[in-house]
Amino acid sequence: MSDRSSRSSSPNRISGIARHGRLKRSNPMLALLKGFALVLAVLLVSGGTIAAVALWNIDRTIQSRSIDISGGDGDDVPSIGEFDGGVNLLLVGSDSGEGDPSYGTRDAELNDVTMLMHISEDHSNAVVVSIPRDLIIPIPSCTNEEGVKHPAVAADAINMTLTYGGLSCTVATVEQLTGLEIPFAAKIEFSGVIEMSNAIGGVPVCVAEPIRDEKTDLELSAGEHTLQGKEALQFLRTRHGVGDGSDLGRISNQQVFLSSLVRTVKSSETLTNPAKLYGLAKAAADNMSLSTSLANYDTMVSIALTLRDIPLEKVAFVQYPGTTDGTGIYTNRVKPLQADADVLFAKIRADEPVALSPDAVNIGSVPDPNAPAQTPAATPDAAAPAPEASAPTVPEATGTPAPVPTADAGAPTEAPLPSSISGQTAAEYTCSAGRLD
Numbered sequence: 001m002s003d004r005s006s007r008s009s010s011p012n013r014i015s016g017i018a019r020h021g022r023l024k025r026s027n028p029m030l031a032l033l034k035g036f037a038l039v040l041a042v043l044l045v046s047g048g049t050i051a052a053v054a055l056w057n058i059d060r061t062i063q064s065r066s067i068d069i070s071g072g073d074g075d076d077v078p079s080i081g082e083f084d085g086g087v088n089l090l091l092v093g094s095d096s097g098e099g100d101p102s103y104g105t106r107d108a109e110l111n112d113v114t115m116l117m118h119i120s121e122d123h124s125n126a127v128v129v130s131i132p133r134d135l136i137i138p139i140p141s142c143t144n145e146e147g148v149k150h151p152a153v154a155a156d157a158i159n160m161t162l163t164y165g166g167l168s169c170t171v172a173t174v175e176q177l178t179g180l181e182i183p184f185a186a187k188i189e190f191s192g193v194i195e196m197s198n199a200i201g202g203v204p205v206c207v208a209e210p211i212r213d214e215k216t217d218l219e220l221s222a223g224e225h226t227l228q229g230k231e232a233l234q235f236l237r238t239r240h241g242v243g244d245g246s247d248l249g250r251i252s253n254q255q256v257f258l259s260s261l262v263r264t265v266k267s268s269e270t271l272t273n274p275a276k277l278y279g280l281a282k283a284a285a286d287n288m289s290l291s292t293s294l295a296n297y298d299t300m301v302s303i304a305l306t307l308r309d310i311p312l313e314k315v316a317f318v319q320y321p322g323t324t325d326g327t328g329i330y331t332n333r334v335k336p337l338q339a340d341a342d343v344l345f346a347k348i349r350a351d352e353p354v355a356l357s358p359d360a361v362n363i364g365s366v367p368d369p370n371a372p373a374q375t376p377a378a379t380p381d382a383a384a385p386a387p388e389a390s391a392p393t394v395p396e397a398t399g400t401p402a403p404v405p406t407a408d409a410g411a412p413t414e415a416p417l418p419s420s421i422s423g424q425t426a427a428e429y430t431c432s433a434g435r436l437d
Helices: 028-045 050-055 058-065 158-178 190-199 229-237 247-266 274-287 297-307 338-349
Strands: 087-094 111-119 126-131 136-139 153-157 184-188 203-207 211-213 218-220 223-227 288-291 315-319 365-367 423-425 430-432
Touching: 087 158, 087 190, 087 297, 111 158, 111 297, 126 158, 126 247, 126 338, 136 158, 153 158, 158 184, 158 288, 190 229, 190 274, 203 247, 218 229, 223 229, 229 247, 247 315, 247 365, 247 423, 247 430, 274 288
Parallel strands: 087 184, 126 315, 203 430
Antiparallel strands: 087 111, 111 126, 136 153, 184 288, 203 223, 211 218, 315 423, 365 430
């Protein structure tokens, strides 16, 4: 894949986030045009994934408080339509910062969730890489929004990057770590997770074994639960209540929630419910800070359209490979497995769909024994005559590439990732591997 596939067509970089700008004076005609554009956006992205639904209405809230740092005239912003090329977008979950202090007050703002989403250049697949908060890596020199420069650090946990230099520092660190250019980024607070889960009416999750975590005040019995509000946040934050009690176990537990969230948003119950769609968008808009490169209506809708037709089985959630068996500076922290990470990001840079190793182990999740059976391919009616062989049907042009078909039996498949890289696809039903703290 060329560098173009991971770059925005806009020169904007993550040198600022859309926030704290002066409110613009209301313009009735502009408001009317934006209202029409928002209605159009709903129609365009109504078949999309969670990212599509969460992005379509952000413009109304974000633009009123955004800061233009590009110095350009905006002519390079993509028009409404699919994004041209691939996309790299970083989503950061803030531990405290501007969020509700009831979730804990710290002297530092920490990015305890760091996820990189890559959409392939041909828009046939996507992968979301979760980076452990305690991964010890080099941190580049960073300058925060107040202009204070923090020197480069040879080795520190990646979740310190928000403290060192804000969202732009986290982006620079992940770019250095992965070798990918990241034009887009967003930061969400704990309150945003609560409001988004409320807007959708809850996310169904399976719990294989009871969870009891006194540190997050979470207690769930075995079985299926529909989580929303504070309970959804507790589920995402719990570490001591799942797997082996480590942050690596927490990531695979989060993937249980995220895969179910994607399926829920793509379901007809959500996509045909205007109240849920509006609520999701508003929750995202009210609780996210965006890079200026992303705080643009056309760009957001373009990315949403790019995601629209990627099938669930082609959306993979994977964990950056690391081990907690380190010594010295890696004691109780995560040591990166660099060689295995190089394999992962070489595939991403080449736009190859990732396939997990059958030997990979998800510490915080297990397969759902009650998962719905996969719908088998349709078979011809025994009484009907066999159709004559013909060329494959070409889908009607819609502006969106058709999903990549599943490989036929016996056809070559992509080489699996190293077994140290765990995860799942959005199509897989899994259960949280609970434990009693």
